[in-house]
Every structure is written in structure tokens, then in C-alpha cells.
Amino acid sequence: MTVCLQEPPFDVGLEISRMTAERKDVGAVASFIGIAREDNPDEGAEPVIAMTLEHYPGMTENQLLEIELEARKRWQLIDCLIIHRYGRFIPGDPIVLVVTLSSHRKAAFEACEFLMDYLKTQAPFWKREETETGERWVAARQTDNDAASRWATKT
Template sequence: MPVRVQTEDFDLGAEIAALRAGDPCVGAVATFLGTVRDANPDLGDGEVRELVLEHYPGMTEKSLEAICAEARGRWDLLDILVIHRVGPLRPTDQIVLVAVTSAHRGEAFAACEFVMDYLKTRAPFWKKERTPDGERWVEARDSDDSAADRWAS
């Protein structure tokens, strides 16, 4: 199961094409693409000029692999791809791609959402926003925890 943490951008179409790779068993591909916004609702209308993502190398990849393995244990999936960027990013830049293939759409949708919900709450990433007023670390949101909690078995 491909998991990549990288500074460089990725080609969404090429990544999905490679994931499918002409596999005739694939009946569904569900994806989530996260991008950098130019504002943070927690700041009111505060402008975000740059988002810096940091991670714990090695531990982050293992955490993402464990999340993907858990998704595979819950649903009948063909493949999962997670790409997460780190380093400085600007508004409109791609941050994260989660793509899931399966024979049926329901499993692909559920697994994609599960992976993203757990990634937001369990993977060791830290975000710092740079605004006209300075820098600040982005704190975890209760809504992210609630989204992940609904998957508890």
C-alpha cells in the first residue's frame, strides 16, 4: 500500500491512473484531495499566506501505513494510496491525496473517509500558519476528533 510523505507536488491524474493500472477488478475509485486555503475560519477572516507542515520522519509513514492497514481490515479494498506533503505550502497548493480502489463504491467511499479522518487525528503532522500578523501553530479541531470517533469499533 503506497504511502508517501514528500515535499514535491504530485499529479492527481497520474497518481490515480497508476493506482488503477488497468486493473479490471476496480469498479470504484474514491479520492480526497486536500488543498491549502487562503483563510482560517478560526482566525475570523485572517489571511493565510503560507502553511508549513512538519512531521516526524519514519514515525509518520508508519502511522499512515497502520491507518491504511486498519482500513483494509474493515473493507474489501483493492488498493490505497496516501500522499502527504510537508514543508512550506501556499494557498491553492495540494497538501494530501487519499485514493482508494475497490470493486464497489460504498466500500471505496467509506474507506477513503475513514483514512482521511484518522490521518487528521492520528498521524504526527504539525501545521504552522504564516499570516500578515505573524505565525501560529494550528491546533487540533474538536470536529476532527468527532469525525474520527464515529469509526470506533
Template sequence: MIRVQENDFDVGLELKKLTANNHSIGGVASFLGLVRDIASEENITAMTLEHYPGMTEKLLSEIEQEAHQRWDLDASLIIHRYGRMEPGEQIVLVVTCSKHRKDAFESCEFLMDYLKTKAPFWKLEETSKGGKWVDARDSDDDAATRWLKG
């Protein structure tokens, strides 16, 4: 399941809903991304996430499907927010549920790595000097590349 939304989310509630009435699930892995208050040695007062409505949902669904093909998953959830957020706020949640922990851990990491390099989101950081678009990082590309099948 994927959701792209402006509003915040309740992690506990989402985990409960995802695992409810599915007792084949033995392990749940999750990643929660937060807005940091510092980047490139500058204090960040807020961050605005822009996205490409339509393509975002399509891409997140595609990478979720790929995770289900590659790992034995019983359920999964990706929530990504857009709009203006302040330091400490939740940006993204990825949850994977499986019978065994290895599939849950690995697929959760795969989803985050792919999401960061493929999903059409862009961060604009607000600092005391004004707004600055965040540059993509090579390390994120490297993280995604290691999941490519040889």
C-alpha cells in the same frame, strides 16, 4: 501505498498508476486536500507543515492496513506533503479502489478522519501578523471517533 514528500503530485497520474492493470477495480474514491487562503478570519499567505519522519510513515501504513481489513479494497494510496505551501497548493491525497463504490467511499473518509487525528503533522500558518501554530479541532476528534467499533 503511502508517500510522505515535499514535492507536489499529479492526481491524474497517480490515479492512472494505481488502477493500471487491475481490472477488478470498479470504483475509485479520492480526497484531495488544499491549502486555504483564510482561517479564523485571517488571510493566510503560506503554511508550513512539520512532521515526525519515521513515525509519520509508520502511522499512515497502520491506518492504511486497518482500512484494508475493514473494507474490501483492491488498492489504496495516501500521499501527504510537508514543507512550505501557498494557498491553492495540494497538501494531501487519499485514494481508495474497490469493486464497489460503498467500500471505496467509506474507507476514503475513514482514512482522512484517522489521518487528521493521528498522523504526526503540524501546521504553521503565516499571516501578516506572523506565524501561528494551528490548534487541533474537537470536530476532527468527533469525526474519527465515529469509526470506532462498538
């Protein structure tokens, strides 16, 4: 069970190999990779040249650990990993990786989605985008809040 907050890129294959090495109880691995995008129609028509992710050192790690703990309470997970990067990114750069391991696929799929939905609303990160005309802070999206709140009634 690992939470990493880091600037450098991650190697998805290596991370998954590490998690599954020498194990015979894993039947399912689900992963999600979030990537910096060039277009953000919510904020404007100009393409995004780069994006900077700022975070709240200390609180970010604690929130990620709490989110991970909550996922482990709700699903039978063999292992899980959250890597979230911070710093400056260009479109195409991977930003976040979530990997979940379980015996059967349902737990791995659901926990992976839950972790991402919760992370988007509970982890103190902020995105600032650079375009040709200037910089802008990305506004929070209601659809992200809705995605997180649908887990509230599920156990």
C-alpha cells in the same frame, strides 16, 4: 498499497492511472485531495499567506502505514494510496491525496473518508500559518476528533 511522505507536488491523474492500469476488477475509485486554504476563521480573520507542515520523521510513515492497514482490515479494497506532503505551502497548493479502489463504490467511499479522518488525528503533522501580522500554530479541532471517533464502533 502505498504510503508516501514527500515534499514535491503529486499528479492526481497520473496516480490514479497507475493504480488502475491493466486492471479489470476495479469498479470504483474514490479520491480526496486536501488543499491549503486562505481563510481559517478558527484562528483569526487575517488571510493565510502560507503554511508550513512539520512532521515526525519515522513515526509519520509508521502511523500512515498503520492507518492504511486498518482501512484494509475494515473494507475490501483492491488498492489504496496515501500521499502526504510536508514543507511550505501557499493557498491553493494540494497537501494530501487519498485514493481508494474497490469493486463497488461503498467500500471505496467509506475507506477514503475513514483514512482522512484517522490521518487527521493519528498522523504526527503540525501546521504553522503565516499571516501579515505574524505566525501561529494551528490548534487541533474537536470536530476532527469527533469525526475520527465515530468510526470506533463501526467494523
